[in-house]
Amino acid sequence: MARILVAEDDAHVIRLMSMWLTRSGHDVHEARNGNEAKAILTDHEIDLLVTDVNMPQCDGIQLIQWLRNEANSEIPVITLSARCDQAKLTEHLASVNVTIHAKPFSPSRLSAEIEQKLLAAGKA
């Protein structure tokens, strides 16, 4: 069982991810924006972060930069993005070891990706 944080401002996406990840036996934490996600990452030991890019208050890019530079955490990160500049985003995030999933996404594929990342990090 791994502890996974899902940061997403769309309630439907959070609910869906919780359903899939809980069914796989993971402990899911939910955040509606970047600031909530920072608080959870600070207070809890999280094994993997799934985050939206466009979020109010603190967006996904700022959250990842905070995670890598200030929290000094190297946990696997998967981003979900509905933006049209995916190539630019991929280039921007490649240096911080982040995988990007474009929206609309397949929950089964995303779940498989999460399991693969956890396995690689030794958290499966």
Add this chain to the structure above:
Amino acid sequence: MTSITNKLKKFWRAEEVPRSIGLLFVLVYVVALSGVSISAHNSLRVMEASHQIDTHNSCLQMLADILPPVTEASFPQVQTALKHFAASRQCTELRIYDNSQSIVASLVPEEIGQPLRVRDQTLTQTPQAVAFSVAESGSDGTREQLARVPMLKSGVPASQYIDAVFSLAGNHSRYTLPTWMLIIALAGTAAFLLVYHQLRRHFHSYSRIAENLLRDPDSIERRISELRIGGEQDQVTSCWNKLIAVTAELQEEVSRSTASEELFNALSKSKTGELAEAMATVPVGIILFTDDRNTLYSNAMSRRIMGWPRDQQLNPSFTEDTVSEDGKRICEFIIGHIDNPYRATTVDTQIEGGDGSFYSIKVVSTGTHQRSSRCVAIILDVSQQVRADKAREEFVSQVTHELRTPLTNIRAYTETLSSGMFDDPKVINDCYNVITKETRRLSRLIEDILSISQLEVGTMQLVLDNVELMPLLSESVRDVRGIAESKNIDLQLDLPPKLPTIQGDRDKLAVVVNNLIGNAIKYTPNGGQVCLSCKATEEAIGISVRDTGIGIDPKDHVRIFEKFQRSDDELVRAETGTGIGLTTAQEVVNQHGGSISVVSKRGEGSTFTATIPLTKNTRSAQELTTAAE
């Protein structure tokens, strides 16, 4: 006859340069050849004869030196010596005589004892001197040398003289005149052919150039690039083609900058006239610079953009402290073209104008033709275009995001259902609900995009019908209640017991209400309040959406209704949006004859009210009430 005349004319006009020059050359050549040959022949003859005379003289002198005076004793020896000498020196006559002019020895024995012949008297009579002369003899032009030498012996004056006649062999030269002519003709012809061949190539090139130019002299300027010569590319042709290429390029550049030249001329001629007035009022900045960095002319628009004082029309120098850094940079760019009158260069840049607003400008600068120390620049204010481009780009980005968001939920929940991994009936029901809601959201969004598209091309038309407001408003609130609950927003619906039926387009009015209430929920923080209310009067109905959200700065109250425009407030930018919702709502309400108003301040919430007048066909609330009773 005509052809000969034509040929002569062509020859005279030098149209057939190679052939005519060639003929002329041949004529001159033949005459010169004859002269040179004769001259050479004669010169050689003279040289040869002169040499022979010198030789004969020396030999005769030697003979006189070695012969003893003629006496009876020496006579046989002298006679023998004379014969030998005559045989060896082509001497035709040889005799010795004494002071009494009697011949004492001779090649011809009969002459001995005879007096000297008259012909010999033509020689000098000076007995002590050596005398020579040359005389023509015979009809064939042969010549003879007459010679006379004294026989000087051991200091005793000679009393005897030797007369000799030599045949000069001038006509027997190794080469005769025809031979000389042939030799010189061959050498000259070879030289001529060599020179002519070289010249003819050049003449041929010049001829082709002339033909090209004379083909259509009036249109040379229009088709200068067609004057290139194909075929063999010798030096002249290559140079000509290079010249044509450069000229064509120059012609193109000249035509490009003709406009600026005309402007300069017009301005300089009628600065106080109508043109100057027109220049002063056009919404395009125009500046003329001199090379001393002073402004020769600047119209009102350019001064506004550059931030120069309105009344400073003449000779402001852009190096002054009053000119902004942006202004100096742009002026430096313009002045950089002062020595380049054939190239107009464009730059896109920004500048803070005199009125404090930022201008996006396009500067086109070029030097003037006639006065190399001046240049003209045109400054176009493209701020609106740049804003529109930016807004459109942002719109595409936002629309993409907005379309993907409901699509994400539709796809993800559909896959969840079809996976068969979740069999809880409540979960399955929730999935269906989400798919339904997101499909409607997507549908509304597409309606918005279609509406804005219709607005763009001016084809939006209302489908009029009797519209019951009560269910329309209730349905709109029901659609967004889920989103409101997720943000803990208190969503209220405040309606009177009865509402009139209005004449309108139901779907488009629904879009108006959805957009207003959707914005209210989007821009109201968690725990806020949103209220949809409706009031009816005799003349109109007012649909209001009031929220306790972030509010709108009054300076943005007009802009938020413009296409693709959103407030620059960072709280607004934190939310996704396309900038078309309010534009569409306003257009729909306007088409119903109404208007939308906004009352809002930043941080104090907003109230949007759509007022739609009741038409003659619309039944008022009072009539409805009466009917119900």
